Amino acid sequence: MSIQQERRTPDSENHSDSNSKTIDWPKVTKPPTVGIIGGGQLAQMLYQSAISLGIEAHLFASPTDEAAPKYFRDITRASSESWTPPEIYHFAQKCDAVTFDHELVSPNIVRELEKRGCLMLPTASTLELSANKANQRQRLTQLGYSLPPYQICNTLSEITSFGARYGWPIVIKPSTGGYDGRGVYMVDGETDAASIFNSLSSHLPFVVEPKLQLDAEGSVLAVRSTTGECLTYPMVKTLQVEGMCREVTSPGDFPQEIAAEARRVAGKLAEELEVIGILAVEFFVIDGKLMVNELAPRPHNSGHITIEANVTSQFENHLRAVLGLPLGSTDLRVPAAAMVNLISNSNSQNLLPLLPAALSVKGASLHLYSKSSRKNRKIGHVTVTAGSVEEALEAAHQTVDHLSGLEILEG
Amino acid sequence: MSIQQERRTPDSENHSDSNSKTIDWPKVTKPPTVGIIGGGQLAQMLYQSAISLGIEAHLFASPTDEAAPKYFRDITRASSESWTPPEIYHFAQKCDAVTFDHELVSPNIVRELEKRGCLMLPTASTLELSANKANQRQRLTQLGYSLPPYQICNTLSEITSFGARYGWPIVIKPSTGGYDGRGVYMVDGETDAASIFNSLSSHLPFVVEPKLQLDAEGSVLAVRSTTGECLTYPMVKTLQVEGMCREVTSPGDFPQEIAAEARRVAGKLAEELEVIGILAVEFFVIDGKLMVNELAPRPHNSGHITIEANVTSQFENHLRAVLGLPLGSTDLRVPAAAMVNLISNSNSQNLLPLLPAALSVKGASLHLYSKSSRKNRKIGHVTVTAGSVEEALEAAHQTVDHLSGLEILEG
Secondary structure, eight states, X not given: OOOOOXXXXXXXXXXXXXXXXOOOGGGOOSOOEEEEESOSHHHHHHHHHHHHHTOEEEEEEOTTOOSGGGTOSEEEEOSSSSOOHHHHHHHHHTOSEEEESSSOSOHHHHHXXXXXXXXXXXXXXXXXXXXXXXXXXXXXXXXXXXXXXXXXXXXXXXHHHHHHHHOSOEEEEESSSOOTTTTOEEEOSHHHHXXXXXXXXXXXXXXXXXXXXXXXXXXXXXXXXXXXXXXXXOOEEEEEETTEEEEEEESOOOOHHHHHHHHHHXXXXXXXXXXXXXXXXXXXXXXXXXXXXXXXXXXXXXXXXXXXXXXXXXXXXXXXXXXXXXXXXXXXXXXXXXEEEEEOOSSSOXXXXXXXXXXXXXXXXXXXXXXXXXXXXXXXXXXXXXXXXXXXXXXXXXXXXXXXXXHHHTO | OOOOOOXXXXXXXXXXXXXXXXOOGGGOOSOOEEEEEOOSHHHHHHHHHHHHHTOEEEEEEOTTOOSGGGTOSEEEEOSSSSOOHHHHHHHHHTOSEEEESSSOSOHHHHHHHHHTTOOBSSOHHHHHHHHOHHHHHHHHHHTTOOOOOOEEEOSHHHHHHHHHHHOSOEEEEESSSOOTTTTOEEEXXXXXXXXXXXXXXXXXXXXXXXXXXXXXXXXEEEEEOTTSOEEEOOOEEEEEETTXXXXXXXXXXXXXXXXXXXXXXXXXXXXXXXXXXXXXXXXXXXXXXXXXXXEESSOOGGGTTHHHHBSSOHHHHHHHHHTTOOOOOOOBSSSEEEEEEEEOOSSSOOOGGGHXXXXXXXXXXXEEOOOOOOXXXXXXXXXXXXXXXXXXXXXXXXXXXXXXXHHHHTO
């Protein structure tokens, strides 16, 4: 347990360089304020949990953010997509702790805010690791974790040698700029590699991998509080289609020793990397062996299922962690559950007329994100809890198919 | 199924007398707006469900309302505690349907809004029934439901004869003005009766009952949509202390035939009274026999447990019903659950320093209402789901005891 220090006084002139200031609960007389940078669905779901806990939540949103600004009462809108440090500092000053809806925030800006006495969680160091895939892989290798084979490449010839060694196609992941299937390139040969190299050279170095044959993919959420308390959620199975998470099932049907090892690894990572809040650890299982694929230090798509399936949702536990409150139980409270993402299939989809059909699937818990349609954009998700994963998955897909208009197209 | 009619156009001049206009989903192009009158915890929890469904929710709050205004984005504040029909009409016009956080709204105002084309749910007729205990009892008697013995009394001599016949003490409930233990008077004898009669004569007639020996109390929520679909929730057991709900356990440990009969009665009542939204039916069990005690046509304290324990919460189903969407499954998704209310024990209670101790009870789902402390005010609740009701109840009480400072007082 870390020693809790003085509570930061918002708008105080007395800034220090320390970023270890946490909330001193015995002295708290009014609900603390959590600032959330970014106005997507994660902010929206964090807000629902903030309401239950009775804490204040202020949003810092870009001019084009659509989901969370529809519901937050206290919103600061940035002047443009590329906000300036002064405006974000002005926002952070009013909050007792600041967290994130996404990791597209410059770690340098976050570090500057930390220097000025703002409690930023995750910290700049954590964001630096997650914002750069090459740094992340190298750090995980240093720490001794099992990773899929990869090479950090800075030149085209390094890439083509890798292709020659492992066989084409190979997978190229630029260090920065990718999420939700963007930023993962399947490359067929030297010509293709040259074209990717030239167009994405501003995102060098690249993480280069052979095309892997996976047994399965899974994910474990760890959550770690400013007090040092750390818990992990049971391992879920994830299904990715074209690099985007399509469905999640819980509990994942992994061998018991794999699931236990994954939780141990996720908890150890959260502690070794000193993450505060949720750390999502994505795993590959290859030839029966567990490997760390990627980290995300925030509530994660693979954890949306925890809202209905687990005693404490990832969103509530993220807030508890950031606020230095005891973490809630991560246990499943149902036998089984499935979550299916609702992904926009066009730029002009109007879901609303399909809502009655979708909600006629008994047992479906629908979460719409209030985002306009854009092809391949995640605009909602459906969770179903049931006696078995198969039953839950079928009902969740049925609901999503209704909303996608698929049952009309397919007759 | 009722026939859906044209969607009301907000701000339209074309008002009709019909109150059967519902949302015409096949033609909906933007999320409908639900107006909520009253800014307490029910509005707050309805808001959390509105966020998941992606619908808009606007709040009409009194100047002193504390809970929901802290979180709603769109709020209309009344000019005073006794708002005027024009200001509420101005609010209702902007909404596709209007529902309520409490039943303290004059049915006459609601009827006037209905005449002007606003979709008010529950309707003025339903509110009339719930706002007057004498009318409610008489209507239930007409419909042939089993009720505890009672008499509607208009004079002091009727009350004293009732006392003589059944034996003192008796229970007096003025027709109007009571909730949460207020408006229920245990009367010892003639002198006491005269004093109550004189001070509360503006709330005549009185419902007068003998002091009953209850086996148990329970509650069933029915939910009925504008489409006519009607579902009931499994019966829960309630424990009242000094007329206020203290704890709820689910499933209630009633004999199977009592629980089934209670669900049948609640569903039949919702249909016969043409309630839209949640109808909470409170039951007494006396000498093994089920009797209807009271009705409330809104999300109900005995249904807060459904947030964690049931597939669809009462709040989401209330919104689905009001919007004419298919209702969600009311089934329990856990083996057992318990809810305990957090009731203020003083006028100056600061819960926040006690939060870490309370949340250290693993498994507790806390809901704080952001209301200031006032002795005997409900300021939050805790739900725990578990393998057994006993286990859930113990953890819920532990959490509430921490927040009440009891574990400090009792050592």
